[in-house]
Amino acid sequence: MNINYNDNKINLSIPDGTYDILGDEMRFREYVISQIRSVYERFGFMPQSTPIIEKACVFKGHHGEGEKLIFNLIDKNNTKLVLRYDLTVPLARIINMHPDIPMPYKRYQLSTSYRDDTVDKSHLREFTQCDADIVGTSNCASDAEIILMAYNVLKAINIEEFTLMLNHRLILRGMAYEVGITTEEQFTSFQCVLDNNLQDREKMSKNLCDNLRFIGIDKQSIDKVVYIIYSFSNNFFSQSIFQILDKIKTNFGHQSLIVKGVNEVEKIISLLPDEVLGKIHFNLGLARGANYYTGVIFEAVVNNMEMGSVLGGGRYDNLIKNVGNRHYPAVGFAIGLDRVLTVLNDLHAVELNKVFPSKLLVACENQNDFQKTFHLINRIRNYIDVDYYYNEYNTDILNYIKRNHYKCMLVICKNSTFKLINYSNDKSFVDKVVDILESITPFVSIESEDRL
Known part of the structure; x- marks a missing residue:
């Protein structure tokens, strides 16, 4: 040094x-x-x-x-x-x-x-x-x-x-x-x-x-x-x-x-x-x-x-x-x-999908909904691994997703609906997230979108 x-x-x-x-x-x-x-x-x-x-x-x-x-x-x-x-x-x-x-x-x-x-x-x-x-x-x-x-x-x-x-x-x-x-x-x-x-x-x-x-x-x-x-x-x-x-x-x-x-x-x-x-x-x-x-x-x-x-x-x-x-x-x-x-x-002998486990990223369009979002995340964590994006929801989140190899992102929209964005070919994981959300928030609308 x-x-x-x-x-x-x-x-x-x-x-x-x-x-x-x-x-x-x-x-x-x-x-x-x-x-x-x-x-x-x-x-x-x-x-x-x-x-x-x-x-x-x-x-x-x-x-x-x-x-x-x-x-x-x-x-x-x-x-x-x-x-x-x-x-x-x-x-x-x-x-x-x-x-x-x-x-x-x-x-x-x-x-x-x-x-x-x-x-x-x-x-x-x-x-x-x-x-x-x-x-x-x-x-x-x-x-x-x-x-x-x-x-x-x-x-x-x-x-x-x-x-x-x-x-x-x-x-x-x-x-x-x-x-x-x-x-x-x-x-x-x-x-x-x-x-x-x-x-x-x-x-x-x-x-x-x-x-x-x-x-x-x-x-x-x-x-x-x-x-x-x-x-x-x-x-x-x-x-x-x-x-x-x-x-x-x-x-x-x-x-x-x-x-x-x-x-x-x-x-x-x-x-x-x-x-x-x-x-x-x-x-x-x-x-x-x-x-x-x-x-x-x-x-x-x-x-x-x-x-x-x-x-x-x-x-x-x-x-x-x-x-x-x-x-x-x-x-x-x-x-x-x-x-x-x-x-x-x-x-290049190891497949990346074996290295990076399936994990859900949660982001919130309205930062004022943080308390409600925080409680929801803790409930989802009883079933799967979840990360929360603390910063303002904008295009910077794409770099965060790429760097951490997230397969799926759940966006809590301003109208309290959910948008589920899929970034991988792992449809089974997306289906699992939908099932979890429907079991803990059965009356909320869930919109799905693929961005492979």
Whole structure:
């Protein structure tokens, strides 16, 4: 915020990567959130909320290179705090603090997170995540259910053309061992610079060389990594994911981590219906940035759009123990709401009549009739949503109607009759308004008019 000391007036602005949300945009946002929430509820998940600020020690050591993006604070008691970086680590804290929670614990949380990131179309500093997690079971059915729920969410919000990219941390670690990446420091750097976009092989090779040579990974090892990624990802072959997994086991049967990871992936995807399998690509370039993943990992990208993943997640069996002392396996995913909204706007994927609910606007030609009008509005509100136009009845009201997407306006005329003006194709709503008026004011004349 810049302060102009010459006239003592503040030049109002907000920080880069944050936003105000008004009117239509908020309606649209709330509609999408309601669709996401309905899927979570349908799968038996319970809502949860956590503070925006957390103690810094809770978030330390779980996000690899991402920790550089954490907003750090110090309160008046000199306690080190952070703005929450994600919603998964606070969940791990909750499990440790509340031993009475029955397991398995299926929870969702729709809240903002904060990262001091470089701001662009895909990266904000304040953003909303829609998390869903299952804690307390390592049953592969929980992994399958999380992937199935991610698929259902995208379908529920009218995103049809998308790809679910899948990998497994054990396969990734086994692949790293194959090329001489053996230390934890090397693997952390390796997973941070992998790229799930496999369209440009030369670019991937150069990126890995530029970033890994500083930690002792030579060009020959990097070339081998790139060869493995491009040879065993079914993005480039007509083979099914099952055939690709068989191919990996055939070529790396000597590597126990890879075999174990492949076996787990096979168990998970065997539970998924064909329509979900049709969206899945096995992608050895997928790593996910957080350190805490231990099993299957996945992301969803919208086809033919210059946008990062719109959701991602996986299994993290050690995070809860690392945050506290209790050991519970867990799996989950998060939707980036702001990215999803950008995609939906670009695709025009949501019908406006689903976003803006039917609502009646009431206006009065004679302002002296305000008291009678006010009582009438309160009676109508027992049946439907009603807004009252306080200003003088003139042509300015048309802008008000357009801005608020009203489908119907009731004008109380100077002769105490009613004029009902329809601005939409929703005749059923107009008929409903007429029925309500006739039931509460049976002897008043009602004139109808369409202005579509």
